[in-house]
Amino acid sequence: MNRRYFVKGVIATAALAVGAPSIYEWLRLSRKPDLQYLVSRKKLIGELAETIIPETDSPGAKSAGVEEYIIYCVSNNLPRKEVNCFIDGLHKVEHYCLKKYDTTYEKCSIANKNEVFSMLPNSRLYHNNNFLKKVDRKFRGRSFFTLFRELTIIGYCTSEPGATKGLAYDFVPGSYESCISLKKNQKAWATK
Incomplete structure (x- = not known):
């Protein structure tokens, strides 16, 4: 057997062994x-x-x-x-x-x-x-x-x-206020 073909065969087998799970995963997710x-x-x-x-x-x-x-x-x-x-x-x-x-x-x-x-x-x-x-x-x-x-x-x-x-909801929120402190046990705002 020629050494060159043997080395190519070993490299191809290793690449297939490493790449097969990735190819399978890609095919599974692409279905x-x-x-x-x-x-x-x-x-x-x-x-x-x-x-x-x-x-x-x-x-x-x-x-x-x-x-x-x-x-x-x-x-x-x-x-x-x-x-x-x-x-x-x-x-x-x-x-x-x-x-x-x-x-x-x-x-x-x-x-x-x-x-x-x-x-x-x-x-x-x-x-x-x-x-x-x-x-x-x-x-x-x-x-x-x-x-x-x-x-x-x-x-x-x-x-x-x-x-x-x-959430805390204010139907008509009024003017924009960039920073509003929350009171204790207050829900997060849905509209502000």
């Missing part, structure tokens, strides 16, 4: 999103959103209809790789609950829901290395937890119940 699955998991999305913003003296995320907003935004506004990441995150939550608690997320106790939710931010690698985190985000997009948290908060704060009852 056509299953939007029917997303719509069918409306109840799960509502329960996850309610875990972030629970109902107290102010309305929770489910009362504000955040799940409709999240489904609309994921279906129409996000890039394909982030849509697939979001759908994969929903799959992981369902699988984790069925495996660990033998029930769906919606039927879990509050303590179990909080445990599942605390697992989500740590589901990606490189959470201690900022450089690798940036490379990972550029390649795969935002994580499921980051997307879900952002969409829940934006959906809640822009909904009528969230803006009027969850």
Whole structure:
């Protein structure tokens, strides 16, 4: 056997071994999103959103209809790789609950829901290395937890119940004041 062909073969095998997972991940995130699955998991999305913003003296995320907003935004506004990441995150939550608690997320106790939710931010690698985190985000997009948290908060704060009852709302705010101090136990402003 010629040494040159052997060295080329070793290099090609090593490159394939290193590149195969990246190619697989890219193909997985570039596939056509299953939007029917997303719509069918409306109840799960509502329960996850309610875990972030629970109902107290102010309305929770489910009362504000955040799940409709999240489904609309994921279906129409996000890039394909982030849509697939979001759908994969929903799959992981369902699988984790069925495996660990033998029930769906919606039927879990509050303590179990909080445990599942605390697992989500740590589901990606490189959470201690900022450089690798940036490379990972550029390649795969935002994580499921980051997307879900952002969409829940934006959906809640822009909904009528969230803006009027969850936040301090002044229908006619008057003149612009650049710096207003908050009083003790005051809600954040929705309009100022």
